[in-house]
Amino acid sequence: MEKHQYNQGDIIQFQRAIDRPRHLLVITKVIEPYYQVRHLNLDIIDWKIWDIKDLDDDPNFKLLARGQ
Numbered sequence: 001m002e003k004h005q006y007n008q009g010d011i012i013q014f015q016r017a018i019d020r021p022r023h024l025l026v027i028t029k030v031i032e033p034y035y036q037v038r039h040l041n042l043d044i045i046d047w048k049i050w051d052i053k054d055l056d057d058d059p060n061f062k063l064l065a066r067g068q
Contacts (some may be wrong), residue, residue: 004030005056009067012037016060025050027067 006012006027014023029036034053041048055061 004035006030006035006063007067010063011065011067012055013062013064014039014060015062024064025061 008027008030010027012025012027014025015021024040025037026040027035027037028049034051035055037050037052037055039048039050040046
């Protein structure tokens with residue numbers, strides 16, 4: 001089993017393209033084979049929960065801060 005790139009509590013940024021809005025995500029659980037994240041929608045100040053499988057391999061995600 002391959003180790004996950006991110007850990008619970010990490011804060012990551014998602015941006016599909018330079019001219020698209022940035023999204024803030026917090027990893028709440030690391031469950032094989034996916035991550036559960038909370039997504040902050042800044043337009044309406046609302047949190048959504050996503051399950052993401054291909055987070056490690058997607059170049060649109062960038063680590064902003066490591067959780068403790």
